[in-house]
Amino acid sequence: MDRPLECLPERCLVLIRHGQSQANADGLFTGLLDSPLTEKGRLEAAAAGLRLREEGLKFTAAFTSTLVRAIDTSRLALDALGQPDLAPQADVALDERDYGALSGLDRETAYRRFGAERVEDWRRSYEGLPPDGESLRDTVARFVPFHIRCIQPAAMHGRALVVGHGNALRGLVMVLEGLGPSEVEDLEIATGSIRIYGLGPDTTITSRRVIG
Numbered sequence: 001m002d003r004p005l006e007c008l009p010e011r012c013l014v015l016i017r018h019g020q021s022q023a024n025a026d027g028l029f030t031g032l033l034d035s036p037l038t039e040k041g042r043l044e045a046a047a048a049g050l051r052l053r054e055e056g057l058k059f060t061a062a063f064t065s066t067l068v069r070a071i072d073t074s075r076l077a078l079d080a081l082g083q084p085d086l087a088p089q090a091d092v093a094l095d096e097r098d099y100g101a102l103s104g105l106d107r108e109t110a111y112r113r114f115g116a117e118r119v120e121d122w123r124r125s126y127e128g129l130p131p132d133g134e135s136l137r138d139t140v141a142r143f144v145p146f147h148i149r150c151i152q153p154a155a156m157h158g159r160a161l162v163v164g165h166g167n168a169l170r171g172l173v174m175v176l177e178g179l180g181p182s183e184v185e186d187l188e189i190a191t192g193s194i195r196i197y198g199l200g201p202d203t204t205i206t207s208r209r210v211i212g
Contacts, residue, residue, distance in 0.1 A: 009198030044192030049080030061156030100133020
């Protein structure tokens with residue numbers, strides 16, 4: 001499915017993971033913590049916008065979570081793209097997975113408190129549920145209805161941009177690409193990375209390109 005876009009699709013969905021946050025830089029489980037972008041993260045966000053500009057992409061709609069690292073990434077990317085007047089729609093349905101009791105902990109501390117095997121299951125598996133938090137399945141359950149109601153129609157009538165978070169986007173990619181629970185465990189989405197999907201008239205993916 002991965003191949004260069006020989007021509008820009010009329011129906012297009014583009015996903016960007018936010019740039020590096022301070023919590024990312026500190027190696028913390030972030031989740032719903034509202035951590036700002038680092039300088040590196042701001043550069044990653046602007047670079048994503050410039051790359052999309054090189055691709056010749058312009059958007060008719062944009063969406064973001066309500067967390068500052070995603071909002072700022074969307075703004076920096078759209079400014080670099082040359083669309084400063086496009087206002088993204090922010091919604092809590094697109095917020096990052098809630099890590100519950102892991103939030104704000106570094107991995108070493110989490111391992112000591114809960115055990116390494118258990119923490120890694122919570123972190124990567126589809127159904128792993130940290131105390132007081134969400135599993136990836138829970139995140140998909142709140143993300144997908146918003147996607148069907150708002151994002152997909154926007155992409156089917158133009159080109160839609162979604163700026164989100166590592167785990168929330170893993171869940172969306174799982175649905176878009178028809179990945180199984182075991183396949184999504186190995187999916188990594190780097191900060192500032194881009195996924196471009198061309199869509200057919202029946203909403204199926206006709207092309208995919210991953211940048212970064």
